[in-house]
Structures are given as C-alpha cells and as structure tokens.
Amino acid sequence: MTDKNPTTKSMDDIMALCKRRGFVYQASEIYGGINGFWDYGPLGAQLKKNLRDAWWQDVVMNPCQGKPGPNGQPVRIVPVDTCIIQNPKVWEASGHVGGFNDPMVDCRETKNRYRADHLLCIGEKGDKAGRMYVYIEANEKSYEAARKKLDKYKKRTLNDDEIDICSLTDLSADGLAISVGPDATEAGTLTEPRAFNLMFPTVIGATGDLEDNKAYLRPETAQGIFINFKNVVDTTRVGVPFGIAQTGKAFRNEVTPRNFTFRSREFEQMEIEFFCHPDEAKDWYVFWRDWRMSWWQEIGLAGDNLILREHDRDELAHYAKEGAGTSDIEYRFPFTAPGYGELEGIADRTDFDLKQHAEHSGLGDKLKYFDPTRGELAKNGQPKGERYFPYVIEPSAGLDRGVLAILCEAYTPDPDRPSKVFMKFHPRVAPIKAAVFPLVNKDGMPEKAAELHRELVKRFGHLGMIETDAKQSIGKRYARMDEAGCPLCFTIDGQTMTDNTITVRDRDTAGQQRIAMTDAGDHLAAALGL
RNA sequence: GCGGGUGUAGUUCAGUGGUAGAACGUCAGCCUUCCAAGCUGAAUGUCGUCGGUUCGACUCCGAUCACCCGCUCCA
Incomplete structure (x- = not known):
C-alpha cells in the first residue's frame, strides 16, 4: 500500500x-x-x-x-x-492607464515585497544622515516596531513631535540607502519602487514609433461594451x-x-x-x-x-x-x-x-x-x-x-478500469460526443459502423466530434474514449448483422445496454439533453 | 521580482565524464465477437537552450528559458 x-x-x-x-x-x-x-x-x-x-x-x-x-x-x-485595440483614451477613462501602476518595493534582506504607496518612513526631525525606519501604513504593529527601532538607534525615547514622517515614494536614492525595511535589520535593503503596468503596449502604424503611436491590447472586454452603450441603445430596440x-x-x-x-x-x-x-x-x-x-x-x-x-x-x-x-x-x-x-x-x-x-x-x-x-x-x-x-x-x-x-x-481516477482515469465531462461540454466502433474489423461490421457514424455526424457534428475507430481491441478503444471523456460508445457486433441492434456503453458506469441501431441518434440526443 | 525544486522519447521515469535506455502509449501487420488481451515489426530524442572546463559533457561549471512550490501580485 x-x-x-x-x-x-x-x-x-x-x-x-x-x-x-x-x-x-x-x-x-x-x-x-x-x-x-x-x-x-x-x-x-x-x-x-x-x-x-x-x-x-x-x-x-x-x-x-x-x-x-x-x-x-x-x-x-x-x-x-468589439476590438482588442481601442483608442488609448478608453483606458485612460477606465482608469487602467493611470490608476493601476502600483509601484512595488522588494526587500533584499527579508525577501518581502511591499506596495510602495503603502509604506511610510520615520526619522528624527532635521536628521538628514541618520537612519530612517520604514513601516506599513495603517499597520499598528509595524509602526510600533519602527518606533522602537528608531529609539534604539538614537539610544533614547523620542517624542512624537521630534519625528518626521514621509512617504517612501518621496524618498531619494540616498534616502533609501539609509532606510531600514519594515522587517529588516540593515539599511539600504529596499529596492527602488518599480512600477507595474499590466497592460500590453503595442504600436499602431507601420513606422513603429512607440511613443507617438502607442496603443494597448485590452485588459478586459468590458470597456468595449461601455463605449458602445449609446450605439446599441440608438440602433437596437x-x-x-x-x-x-x-x-x-x-x-x-x-x-x-x-x-x-x-x-x-x-x-x-x-x-x-x-x-x-x-x-x-x-x-x-x-x-x-x-x-x-x-x-x-x-x-x-x-x-x-x-x-x-x-x-x-x-x-x-x-x-x-x-x-x-x-x-x-x-x-x-x-x-x-x-x-x-x-x-x-x-x-x-x-x-x-x-x-x-x-x-x-x-x-x-x-x-x-x-x-x-x-x-x-x-x-x-x-x-x-x-x-x-x-x-x-x-x-x-x-x-x-x-x-x-x-x-x-472531470478528471476521475479509477484504478479498476483499464485507462486508470477517465474524464467525466458533462455531455454538453464533452469535446467528443460519441464514438462508433465495429466490435471487430470484418464481417460487414466496419461498413455498418461507417453508416451509423455518417448519420450521427450529420445530426450532431455541429455540437462536437463523433469518432469512429476500427483498429486494435475494443477494450483499448473504450479506454481511449474514457481518457478523452466521450460519454457514449456505440458498438456494432455480430448480432447487429442479424437484428440491427447495437450496444451502448456508458462512460461513467462502463455498463452496456442493447438498443436498436435506428434509436442511436435519439439515445445520444437524450444524453446531450436535447 | 525573490527563494527552493525540476527539465532525458508522446507520457512516466532510469542512467553513466567515453556512441542514449525501460515501461506504457503511438503506428503497421496478424489475430481478435465487449473493456489498454496476444504475437511480430516500426517510428520517435541535437538528454530544455547557449556558453565554458575537458582529448571527450546527457553527466562538471556558468548563464538563460520554461514548468512546479513558497512569498509577492492580481483593475
């Protein structure tokens, strides 16, 4: 085990x-x-x-x-x-150009990442060279830790009015170098704020000048709808x-x-x-x-x-x-x-x-x-x-x-079946809707299977694939369909040649039942909820 | 972006400083009357990529790319 x-x-x-x-x-x-x-x-x-x-x-x-x-x-x-590329003003209006360039700061010492605009730093008033301590905005614990570290550094307890608070984003490179990260012990371990713009820029026109002809691939389809709201109202009842x-x-x-x-x-x-x-x-x-x-x-x-x-x-x-x-x-x-x-x-x-x-x-x-x-x-x-x-x-x-x-x-392990796993897709989304197999590749069965296959493709082909396969053993073919998630397999066997009945194999139970070949389409339709 | 891990056939994985392996899958043929059966045969890899060390690198080193996990982020 x-x-x-x-x-x-x-x-x-x-x-x-x-x-x-x-x-x-x-x-x-x-x-x-x-x-x-x-x-x-x-x-x-x-x-x-x-x-x-x-x-x-x-x-x-x-x-x-x-x-x-x-x-x-x-x-x-x-x-x-609507178009993937729109007038860039669309994204200014939506807030995607201006509002979402969250600058990030990494700490080399602690490997933490912070949003730069959520960081503040404190230092002694008028002290331009001494250390400054960074804390996370609206985070009481972080603030107290920074105060404590500052006091320890100054070797005395500072009053509130002796302290300067500024935003990290306002710090110069020199300022960063003397700043200690929220969870860090050394100064200068914070990287400069880096902006992340999550939109893909692209260039319109063959000259390829990015700055003059900049456009964006849409970050959401929604704005294409909003900008056409008036059009739709005006032209549709x-x-x-x-x-x-x-x-x-x-x-x-x-x-x-x-x-x-x-x-x-x-x-x-x-x-x-x-x-x-x-x-x-x-x-x-x-x-x-x-x-x-x-x-x-x-x-x-x-x-x-x-x-x-x-x-x-x-x-x-x-x-x-x-x-x-x-x-x-x-x-x-x-x-x-x-x-x-x-x-x-x-x-x-x-x-x-x-x-x-x-x-x-x-x-x-x-x-x-x-x-x-x-x-x-x-x-x-x-x-x-x-x-x-x-x-x-x-x-x-x-x-x-x-x-x-x-x-x-849909992924369903099943140690008891040959494929060891099958894809239990809802029939409506299953890519392969059904398969038609001759039990063996002779005695008129392949022809019969081809006939049923043609019929099912004609009726259901717009919904998904209808497979047929005559090679190798029937078990192998069922197993392949299990892994592909095909809900039903119709099999033509010896009996089909005498009474025109076929077997239907259900993917989820691996059970079979015998039906008239002429009912195969209706049987599939029922399984698909049609 | 940071840290850790991984990278060899379609898949899962062996492998050794000296010409690349297995299983399964795939394909072809035979066989086969219901669950990856059997037999025979075949194809498949610039061993992720590039560079270095070496007489020689899949193996050692470096870089890079990709995937997985953690952190971070996610309009």
Whole structure:
C-alpha cells in the first residue's frame, strides 16, 4: 500500500493528461515555451468552444434559459464583438492607464515585497544622515516596531513631535540607502519602487514609433461594451433594463503567471454588462449572482468544489465601492486547495464606467439614457421620462478558467478500469460526443459502423466530434474514449448483422445496454439533453 | 521580482565524464465477437537552450528559458 490516496487529484497528472490527449499544450513549446501562454490542442479547442457556445446560448440566445428577471419580465441581452485595440483614451477613462501602476518595493534582506504607496518612513526631525525606519501604513504593529527601532538607534525615547514622517515614494536614492525595511535589520535593503503596468503596449502604424503611436491590447472586454452603450441603445430596440454580452480575448501582463492556464497573460473572457436603473441594481445583482452560480453547477461543476463568495467591503474594486457588492464564483483547484480560485466575478460597477466615458469623451449628459417609462406623469397620463446613467451589473467569467475547472472536475481516477482515469465531462461540454466502433474489423461490421457514424455526424457534428475507430481491441478503444471523456460508445457486433441492434456503453458506469441501431441518434440526443 | 525544486522519447521515469535506455502509449501487420488481451515489426530524442572546463559533457561549471512550490501580485 502506498500512502497516496488514489482519489486525490494531482495537478501534475491532470497536466500530463492534457498534453497526452491534446487538450492543452505549452505555447511556442518547440522554442522553449513562453511564460504565461498556453495553446489548446484538438480536444481542448473543442471543449473550450463548447463551453463558450453553452454560455452564448444561455446568455444571448435564450437569456437565463428563460428564467424571468426580478421585474418578472424576460431578461433581454444583445451581443457585440468589439476590438482588442481601442483608442488609448478608453483606458485612460477606465482608469487602467493611470490608476493601476502600483509601484512595488522588494526587500533584499527579508525577501518581502511591499506596495510602495503603502509604506511610510520615520526619522528624527532635521536628521538628514541618520537612519530612517520604514513601516506599513495603517499597520499598528509595524509602526510600533519602527518606533522602537528608531529609539534604539538614537539610544533614547523620542517624542512624537521630534519625528518626521514621509512617504517612501518621496524618498531619494540616498534616502533609501539609509532606510531600514519594515522587517529588516540593515539599511539600504529596499529596492527602488518599480512600477507595474499590466497592460500590453503595442504600436499602431507601420513606422513603429512607440511613443507617438502607442496603443494597448485590452485588459478586459468590458470597456468595449461601455463605449458602445449609446450605439446599441440608438440602433437596437432595447431599453433598460437590458444587457450587452461579449466573449473575447483580453491581455494582462501578470506579474507572476502561474498555475497552468489559471493566470495566463492572454485569456478569454465571457462578459455581460447588464444596464439597469440605480434603484433596481441591488435586485439585478442578486439575480445575476445566483443565476450564474447555478449555471456553472449545471455545466458540470456540481460538487463542493464550487462556492459563491461575497467580497468583503475592503477588497472591492475601485469601480464597485459604492455599489451593491461584488461576489466571486470560485472553484477549488488542486493548486488552490484547500482554498479557491476565481472563475467569475459578479460586480455592481454602478455608473462608474459610463460616467467616466461621458466625461473623457466630452459627450457628458448625452451618454445618459432616456427612460420613457419613468418620471412624473404628464397631463395625458404618460410618464415624462427620466434621464440617468444606468447602473451596471457585471457578471464577468474567465473562459479559460472555466475550461480548467471543468478539466479538473472531470478528471476521475479509477484504478479498476483499464485507462486508470477517465474524464467525466458533462455531455454538453464533452469535446467528443460519441464514438462508433465495429466490435471487430470484418464481417460487414466496419461498413455498418461507417453508416451509423455518417448519420450521427450529420445530426450532431455541429455540437462536437463523433469518432469512429476500427483498429486494435475494443477494450483499448473504450479506454481511449474514457481518457478523452466521450460519454457514449456505440458498438456494432455480430448480432447487429442479424437484428440491427447495437450496444451502448456508458462512460461513467462502463455498463452496456442493447438498443436498436435506428434509436442511436435519439439515445445520444437524450444524453446531450436535447 | 525573490527563494527552493525540476527539465532525458508522446507520457512516466532510469542512467553513466567515453556512441542514449525501460515501461506504457503511438503506428503497421496478424489475430481478435465487449473493456489498454496476444504475437511480430516500426517510428520517435541535437538528454530544455547557449556558453565554458575537458582529448571527450546527457553527466562538471556558468548563464538563460520554461514548468512546479513558497512569498509577492492580481483593475
């Protein structure tokens, strides 16, 4: 007996299977890879497409699967597909250019990293050459430690009015050299503050002058929706409350890409920006939060590994401070366990973004929405209408993270079956929907299998792959399908030749039943929930 | 960015300062009437990359890249 629990999922094993079966490859692998980028192989590409299609179907084509919104009306969503590169002013308005260059400071002695704008330093008033001690803002313990160290250095107890406090970011290089880090004992171990801008710069135009023609790859798809809000309202017969949805790539220069595809520098988002009257924001926030949670459960993340977590007030993003709240739908990945990693965030962004774009674009109140259903009643009994910036509820999901969670959830070790592991994908997202096998490669069975295969491809090929394989033993073929996560295998055997029945093998139970070959399509349709 | 670990076939891993191995998988053929069966055969690696030491480096040294873990960060 080994002490390794066979039901424990190892990320290394999952990654090995992803490579072996063609779900995920390292990007640029033959050149040594590239940090923070991953490619999808044949099965991974189809899995990802299936998840994206499921989202599109349930969000855009049939919003919330027909579930009415908190106002009792059908939920209305329209799609857009906006550019990865926008006018750089978009990112100034959104706050991405100016607001998020958090300068960081590393300590060479303690190996700790701090946000430079959270560090203050103290020293004796008027003392330009003596040591200064750095502490963390609003951290009582850190401050007291710094005071203690300063007193010890001065060999006396200093009064409050003998002390100068300044921000670390205001220090010169000389000042840094005489400063002692919050947890350090020596001076000069802090590096100069380094700025991190998480947006990918790029150059527009063939001359390639970065400074004059600088643009950015979008760090989120959301802004493409906000800047088209007026266009959509003006050209589509939608009115608040309604949502705009979009899927697409986004790019972030992550400080530390980690954990397989979880924190990639290039990734795909599935975002809804749902516009509603400020008075109704809370209701819509709750509605979207709960429906999105149930959607992920329905798509196959049904167990304890999925949680809904409401954010604490102090971890809210800049745009959500005034809103109804933010919650995360989080999955317990093998690499986060016992903790969780974010799959989707549902945030009340308030009217922050629309107001920002109203201001930066110069459109001002023209970007307000005119709501003819609100306002005081006129003499004829009709509402006079109300102009306002709608509040926005944003359910923003990571497609690649969803795929990764599905891969982890589906990975099911089973020492009793030949493959030792199978991928228990929900049939809706499974890249291979079914396989058709002749039991042996002779006696008319291959022809019969080809016939059924053609039929199933014609009916189900738009949903995923339909495989067929006549080589090697039937057990080996079943085992391969188990690792690929194919939910059903149809097998033509000797009996098929006499009574036109076939066997259906279920991936999860490995059990079989015999059905009429003409029922195979309906059987698959039922398994796919069609 | 810092610290630790790892890097040899598609995968999991041996290996030794002197011409590169196993298992599984893959492919082909035979066989095969239901779970990686059997038999025969085949392909596959610039031993992550670059440089250095050496008569000779997969092995020792340096750098670099990538992945994993911890810290940090995450609009």
